[in-house]
Amino acid sequence: MSKHLNRRRLLAATVLGGATTMLSRPSLAQNSLRGTGSVIVHFGGGTMGDAQRIAYSEPFERETGIRVIHQAGVTAGVQRAAILAGAPKHDVANISGGSMAAFEQDNLLLPIDYGFWNERDRAGYDIVPAARLYVPAMLYSMVIAFDAQRYANRSPQSWADVWNARDFPGRRTLAAGANAADGASYEIALLADGVKPEDLYPIDWERALRSLDRIRPEVTKWWANGAESVQLQVDRQATIGSAWNGRIDGANDQGARIGKNWNQGILQWAGWAIPRGVANAENAQKYIAFMSRPEPQARFSEIITYGPTNSLAFNHIPADRAALLPTAPAVKDLQIVQNYTFWNAVDSTGQTGLRRAISEWERWVASRR
Amino acid sequence: MTVATRTDHGRAAMLLPVLLLLALGYLGPLGMVAWTSLRRAGQTSLAAYAEILAQPVFLDIFLRTLTTAGIVTLFCTAIGYPFAYLVATRARSWAGLVMALVAMPYLTSILIRSYAWVAILGGGGLVNRALMALGLIEDPLRLVFNSFGSYVGMVQVLLPMMVLPLYAAMRRIDPTLLRAGASLGGGPASVFATVFLPLSMPGLAAGAALVFLSALGFYITPALLGAPGDYMLAQAIEVRVTTLAEFDVAAALSWMLFAMVAMLLLFLRRWIVPLGEEQPTARPSRVRAVASTAAIARLVQRAGDRLAPLAGPLLWIHGMLVLTFLLAPMVVVVLIAFSSAPYLTFPPPSYSWRWFVAFFRDTNWLQAGWFSLWVSTAAAVTTLAIGTPFAFALARGCFAGRRLLWLLAVSPMILPHIVIGLGLFFTFVALGLNGHPVSFWIAYVVTGLPYVVIVLVAALGRFDRDMERAATSLGAAPLTVFRTVTLPLLAASFATAFLFAFLSGFDDLIIGLFLSSPRGTTLAIRMWEDIRLEISPKTAVVGALQLAVLLVVLGARGLSGWVGQLRRQRTSS
Amino acid sequence: MVQGAGQSVEIQGLSKRFGDVVALDRVSLTVRPGEFMALLGPSGSGKTTILMAVAGFEQADTGAIRIGGRAIDRLPPHKRDIGVVFQRYALFPHMTVAENLAYSLRRRGIAAAETARRVEEALALVKMEGYGARGVDQLSGGQQQRVAIARALIFRPAVLLMDEPMSALDKKLREHMQMELRLLHRELGATIILVTHDQEEALSMADRVALLHEGRLRQMGTPAELYRAPADAFVAGFIGRNNFLPIEAGPPLRLRGCDGDLVGVLAEDSAAPRPGDVLAIRPEHMALLPPEVPGGEPCRVLETAFGGARQTVLVEAAHHRITVEAAVSDHLWQPGQAASLHFNPRTGRIFPAPGPQ
Numbered sequence A: 001m002s003k004h005l006n007r008r009r010l011l012a013a014t015v016l017g018g019a020t021t022m023l024s025r026p027s028l029a030q031n032s033l034r035g036t037g038s039v040i041v042h043f044g045g046g047t048m049g050d051a052q053r054i055a056y057s058e059p060f061e062r063e064t065g066i067r068v069i070h071q072a073g074v075t076a077g078v079q080r081a082a083i084l085a086g087a088p089k090h091d092v093a094n095i096s097g098g099s100m101a102a103f104e105q106d107n108l109l110l111p112i113d114y115g116f117w118n119e120r121d122r123a124g125y126d127i128v129p130a131a132r133l134y135v136p137a138m139l140y141s142m143v144i145a146f147d148a149q150r151y152a153n154r155s156p157q158s159w160a161d162v163w164n165a166r167d168f169p170g171r172r173t174l175a176a177g178a179n180a181a182d183g184a185s186y187e188i189a190l191l192a193d194g195v196k197p198e199d200l201y202p203i204d205w206e207r208a209l210r211s212l213d214r215i216r217p218e219v220t221k222w223w224a225n226g227a228e229s230v231q232l233q234v235d236r237q238a239t240i241g242s243a244w245n246g247r248i249d250g251a252n253d254q255g256a257r258i259g260k261n262w263n264q265g266i267l268q269w270a271g272w273a274i275p276r277g278v279a280n281a282e283n284a285q286k287y288i289a290f291m292s293r294p295e296p297q298a299r300f301s302e303i304i305t306y307g308p309t310n311s312l313a314f315n316h317i318p319a320d321r322a323a324l325l326p327t328a329p330a331v332k333d334l335q336i337v338q339n340y341t342f343w344n345a346v347d348s349t350g351q352t353g354l355r356r357a358i359s360e361w362e363r364w365v366a367s368r369r
Numbered sequence B: 001m002t003v004a005t006r007t008d009h010g011r012a013a014m015l016l017p018v019l020l021l022l023a024l025g026y027l028g029p030l031g032m033v034a035w036t037s038l039r040r041a042g043q044t045s046l047a048a049y050a051e052i053l054a055q056p057v058f059l060d061i062f063l064r065t066l067t068t069a070g071i072v073t074l075f076c077t078a079i080g081y082p083f084a085y086l087v088a089t090r091a092r093s094w095a096g097l098v099m100a101l102v103a104m105p106y107l108t109s110i111l112i113r114s115y116a117w118v119a120i121l122g123g124g125g126l127v128n129r130a131l132m133a134l135g136l137i138e139d140p141l142r143l144v145f146n147s148f149g150s151y152v153g154m155v156q157v158l159l160p161m162m163v164l165p166l167y168a169a170m171r172r173i174d175p176t177l178l179r180a181g182a183s184l185g186g187g188p189a190s191v192f193a194t195v196f197l198p199l200s201m202p203g204l205a206a207g208a209a210l211v212f213l214s215a216l217g218f219y220i221t222p223a224l225l226g227a228p229g230d231y232m233l234a235q236a237i238e239v240r241v242t243t244l245a246e247f248d249v250a251a252a253l254s255w256m257l258f259a260m261v262a263m264l265l266l267f268l269r270r271w272i273v274p275l276g277e278e279q280p281t282a283r284p285s286r287v288r289a290v291a292s293t294a295a296i297a298r299l300v301q302r303a304g305d306r307l308a309p310l311a312g313p314l315l316w317i318h319g320m321l322v323l324t325f326l327l328a329p330m331v332v333v334v335l336i337a338f339s340s341a342p343y344l345t346f347p348p349p350s351y352s353w354r355w356f357v358a359f360f361r362d363t364n365w366l367q368a369g370w371f372s373l374w375v376s377t378a379a380a381v382t383t384l385a386i387g388t389p390f391a392f393a394l395a396r397g398c399f400a401g402r403r404l405l406w407l408l409a410v411s412p413m414i415l416p417h418i419v420i421g422l423g424l425f426f427t428f429v430a431l432g433l434n435g436h437p438v439s440f441w442i443a444y445v446v447t448g449l450p451y452v453v454i455v456l457v458a459a460l461g462r463f464d465r466d467m468e469r470a471a472t473s474l475g476a477a478p479l480t481v482f483r484t485v486t487l488p489l490l491a492a493s494f495a496t497a498f499l500f501a502f503l504s505g506f507d508d509l510i511i512g513l514f515l516s517s518p519r520g521t522t523l524a525i526r527m528w529e530d531i532r533l534e535i536s537p538k539t540a541v542v543g544a545l546q547l548a549v550l551l552v553v554l555g556a557r558g559l560s561g562w563v564g565q566l567r568r569q570r571t572s573s
Numbered sequence C: 001m002v003q004g005a006g007q008s009v010e011i012q013g014l015s016k017r018f019g020d021v022v023a024l025d026r027v028s029l030t031v032r033p034g035e036f037m038a039l040l041g042p043s044g045s046g047k048t049t050i051l052m053a054v055a056g057f058e059q060a061d062t063g064a065i066r067i068g069g070r071a072i073d074r075l076p077p078h079k080r081d082i083g084v085v086f087q088r089y090a091l092f093p094h095m096t097v098a099e100n101l102a103y104s105l106r107r108r109g110i111a112a113a114e115t116a117r118r119v120e121e122a123l124a125l126v127k128m129e130g131y132g133a134r135g136v137d138q139l140s141g142g143q144q145q146r147v148a149i150a151r152a153l154i155f156r157p158a159v160l161l162m163d164e165p166m167s168a169l170d171k172k173l174r175e176h177m178q179m180e181l182r183l184l185h186r187e188l189g190a191t192i193i194l195v196t197h198d199q200e201e202a203l204s205m206a207d208r209v210a211l212l213h214e215g216r217l218r219q220m221g222t223p224a225e226l227y228r229a230p231a232d233a234f235v236a237g238f239i240g241r242n243n244f245l246p247i248e249a250g251p252p253l254r255l256r257g258c259d260g261d262l263v264g265v266l267a268e269d270s271a272a273p274r275p276g277d278v279l280a281i282r283p284e285h286m287a288l289l290p291p292e293v294p295g296g297e298p299c300r301v302l303e304t305a306f307g308g309a310r311q312t313v314l315v316e317a318a319h320h321r322i323t324v325e326a327a328v329s330d331h332l333w334q335p336g337q338a339a340s341l342h343f344n345p346r347t348g349r350i351f352p353a354p355g356p357q
C-alpha cells in the first residue's frame, strides 16, 4: 500500500510542481480566493478521496488559507433531511445528478456565485452546463464491463451483446432496479431490446421489464453498490455486466483485467452544491470556484478516471490518460447522457421516474420470483 | 397503606430514567416521524397510508419480511438450542468462547463480512472447491445470491443472539431437578421434554424475540447475499428515505410495521414477554399438556429415549459445525487483512502487513475508531445503568401497563433504524445538539435498551429471590445486595446485555450517518465511506485487530480464572 | 460467641392474600424475649409467609409487627437485624464458606481481623472448622445447613427466623442438629422462631408452639398444653396421634354401635357431647387386654407394628378401626386375635366433627 500511495503522491506532486511553474502566469490573472476560517466539504473516501484531497483540497488550502474539513459523504436522503432541519451536513455538498432536481424544486440550495469564477471556465462546462444552483462535479459512465481474457477474441459491443447469452456465454451482473436512475438498468434493458438512444425517454417500463425478464436467468447477482459490481468480476462470479468506468479502471490499476466498452454507455454526473443554511457559504463558493479551474480538474482526472466537467481541463491532460476518460472527444459521442429531467418529471400516474423505477422493481421481484 | 405508596415511589424511581430517556430520545423523535407520516404538501392527510394500502406489492413485502424473520428465528432456534445445551451442560469451559462468538460477526463491516461469505459459498468458493475436489459434485452448487445465501448470512449474525440468552437460562437450571425427573421414571428424552425444556423457556423466548425483531430490520445482508426476491421492508423504507426522500411514506411504512409486530407480540405475549405471574406456573404445565395430549409425542419421546446414547456424540459434532459456521467468515477476514493484494481477493496471492500499516497511518480511521469505542462504551454503560432498574421493576412488579412498557422499551428494535435516525436528527437539531457527541450517546442508549431489557427481564424472571433476601437479612442495603449478590449471580446475563448494547452502537451505520459531523464520525462510517466504491482489505484489518483484542481479553480472563482456581485448590487442601 | 439479648416479637392481626389465596387470616401471636417458638402447620398453612412478613420481605395487607416493642413496619428489611435461615439455605454460590459468613460483618464495617476471628468462631460453633475456604457447592446438605445457621447467627441478631432448616437432613443428623440448636439457643439467648411441619421437631425443641392451619392460628401454647388440651379436632389430630370415634349422644355416652358407657373416659375440661360430635382418644390412652377381661369393648386385631418398647395395634370394634398403643411387656398381639379394648379414664375429649381434610 505504502509504495502504491507514495507513487501516487509523487505523481501528484510532480504534476503539481509542474503546474505551478508552468501556469504561474495565468494564475495571477485568476480571481483571488483568499479567505479565513474553514469549509466542510463532502469527502468520497477511497481513491476518490485521495483524488479530491490531492487535486482540490490541499492546493486550495495553500492558495486561500482556508482550512478544508473533510466530512464523510451521506446519502441524498440524509442530506435532504439535514437541510430541512436547518443543519446541513456539508458546506459543499455532493449530490448525484438524479437527485439534484428534487433539491432544486424544494429550494434547498443556495445560488452559485459565479463572481468567484474565471470567465472562460463556465463556458468550459459544455457537456453538462454549470447551472444556477449547482456545478457538475464529475462525469462518469455506466458501461459494458467484461472479463477481458475470456472474451479476448470477441468482446461485447453493445447491450444487445450483453443480453446475447448464446454468443457470449457467462454469468451476468447488472444494477438492481432499486438503484433507480443511478443503476441505469432500465435504460440498458431498453437499449438491449433495440430501442434507439433518441427514443429512450420516456422510459417504457413494461418493455424494460420484459427485457429484464429475458436476461434474468443469466444474472448471477443484481448488484447493490458500485464496489460490488466490480468485485463480482474480480472474483469471476460474473463475467459480463454493467459497471462504472472509474471502478473498472480502479480495479485494473491494481491488477485486475476487466474490459470495458464505451458504446451505449450511460453518461451520468454528480454535482457540487451549497445547501441552504450552511455556516461557511462564502468559503464554499470559493472551494467550488477553485474546483472549476481546468488545472485542478486535470489533476483529479490523473488520479481517478472520472472525466473532468470543464472541458478546458483536457488541455492539461496527457493524451493517453485522456483516452481513458468518458468525456474524451473520441468516446464522448458513443455514450448517452442520462436524462435527469425525465427521471424527476411526474408522469401520468403522478409519480416521478425515480419513484416509478423503484415501485416497478418492487413489483417485478415480487411477481416473478 | 403507607407501605404501598412507598413501593410505588420506589417503582417510579426505577422506571423514571428510562422513561425520561425514551421521552427525549425516542418518543419525541418518533412523534415527529408520526407527524411526518401524516403531512403531505403542508397539509394533514392520510395520503401516505392510503398510497401504501393501494399497492398490493407492499402487502407482499410485509409478509415476506415477517416470514423471513420467522424462518431465521426457526433456524436460529434449531441450530442454537442444541449448541447452547451442549455448552451449558457439557462444555462450560466454553462459556467465554461463546461470549466471544457474539461479537464475532460484528467485528467488521457488513460489506466485508458478506464478501467473506461470497468467498466461502460462491461459485469458485471454498465449499464448492472442496466438494468438487472430493468428486461429490461436478458443477458448482449455487449457494449464494439466492435465499440460501441470504439465510446463511442472517443466521450467522443472529445466531449468537439466540445462543446467549439460552445459555444464561440453561446454566441456572438445577441439575438435581433433572435427576429428580429421572428418578420419577422419565427417560432422558422425556426428562428433557418435561423438565429441561420448560425451564429453558424464558431463555428461548428472549432469544427468539431478539432474533425475530433484529431480523425485521435486516436488509443489507439479504441485498448482498440474496436474490432480488429477498427484498425486505427495511430496504423499501431505506430507499424511500435515501433515494426518494419520501419521508412520509417511509414513516407510514414504519408505523405499519410497528403495528403489525406489536400485535404479533401481544398475541404471543405469554411466550415472548416473560413478565410476572404468568411466567412461573402457566408455561411448563401447558407444555406438559401439549406433550401429553398427543400420543405421538409419547412415541417420539420413547424413540428419543432409545436414541439418547447417540445424543452426546451428535451434540459434539453439532457444536463443532456451529463453531465452524460462526468462525469461518472471520477466518477469511483475517486472511484478507494480511493480503498483499491491492484489492480484495480470496485467497490472497501472498501475505503482508501493508494494510495494517495503511490503517495505522490513517489518523482519520484511528480517530474514528477511538470515537466509536468510547461513545459505544459510554452508551452501553448508561443503558445498563438505567435499563437494569427498569428491567427489575418490570420483572418483579405487578402493576398495570407492564407489558406496554416492555413493548415501548423494546420497540427501538422493531422500528427501522433509518426512521429512528431521521427523528433523532430533527430532535437534536432542535435541541442544539446537532453533531455533538452527546447525540450519539443518546441514540445508542435508545438502540441498546431493547437488548438490555429483553435479556435482563428474562434473566430476572427465574432468579431465586431468597439469595437477595438472605443478603438483605444479613444487613445489606438494596444497592449492596445488587452489587454483591444479584450482579455476580447474573453475571452472564449482565455481560450479555452489556455486550449487545455495546455492539448495537459500535456496529451502527444508519443512525450514525444522520448524526455524523466533523466533531463525531464513527468507525462504521469511515469503513462505509471507504468501501462504498471499492472494497479494500483495510476494512478487514479493523476486524482482525478487534479479534486480536478479543482474544487477548479472553486469554487474560482464562488465565486469571485458572490462577484463581489453582490458588483456591492450594488453600483448601 | 457473646450472649445477645433476645427481643420480643409481637404480631397483631396479620392478614395477607395472594390473589384468591388467603395466606394469612388475622394472625396474632407474641413471642417473648429469648423464647424458642415453633410455627407448626401443614404445607401451605402460611408459616413461611409469617416469617417473610417479620423479616420484611413480604408486605402484609393489614396488621402490625413489633420487635422489642418497636413498630417495624417502616423499617427496611436490611435494618431489622433479624437472622434468617432459609428453607433452601440460600447460601451464595459465588462465595466461599468464609465469605458467606463474613458477609454480614463486612456490611457492618467490622475490621478484617475481627471478622476473621468471628468467622473462625462461628465455624467452630457449628463444628465446621477448616471448611472456610470451600465453595458452598462442595458441601453436603447438612454442612450447607450448618453454614446457613452460622451465617444467620454470626452478627448476633436479637431474633432468628428459621424456615424448616432441618427438612433436608437425615434423621440422625436432624436429631443431632436439633440438639445443637437447643444448646445454641441456650448459649445465645436470641429469640428464635422456627418453622416446621414436623410436629416432633416442634414439640421437642420449642418452648411454645403456634399451630397454623389455612392461614389461621389454631392454638398457641407449650407442647404439653397442645398435647393435653388441644383446642379443636384439627389440633388434636395434628399434635400426636388421635382416634376420632363417632359417638351417639347419650345419656349414656356410647360409641356408635357399642354398649359401654364412656362417661368416665372424658377429661374434666372436655366439652359436653352433642349429637354428631366425635370422641378423640389417643392410642396411648387405651389398653388392649385379653378378650376375657370384662368392662372393655370386644374387638379383633387387624394389624400390628412392632416399635421396640411399644407395639402399635390396629383393631376393629363395632366396625370402627382404632389404633392402640400397647406395652410390649404385656403381650405381643397377632393379627386375627380377639381382644378387649379399655379406655383410660379422663383422657378422651369431645370435639365437633372435623371437616374434611
Ligand SMILES: Nc1ncnc2c1ncn2[C@@H]1O[C@H](COP(=O)(O)OP(=O)(O)OP(=O)(O)O)[C@@H](O)[C@H]1O
Pocket (backbone or CB within 6 Å): C018, C019, C021, C022, C023, C041, C042, C043, C044, C045, C046, C047, C048, C049, C050, C197
Ligand atoms: N408469592 C406467592 N404468590 C402466590 N401465592 C403464594 C405466594 N407465596 C405463598 N403463596 C400461597 O400462600 C399460602 C401460604 O404459603 P406459605 O409459603 O406461607 O406456606 P408454608 O406454610 O410455608 O408451606 P410449606 O410448609 O409448604 O413451606 C400457600 O397457599 C401458598 O400457595
Ligand SMILES: [Mg+2]
Pocket (backbone or CB within 6 Å): C047, C048, C049, C087, C163
Ligand atoms: Mg414454607
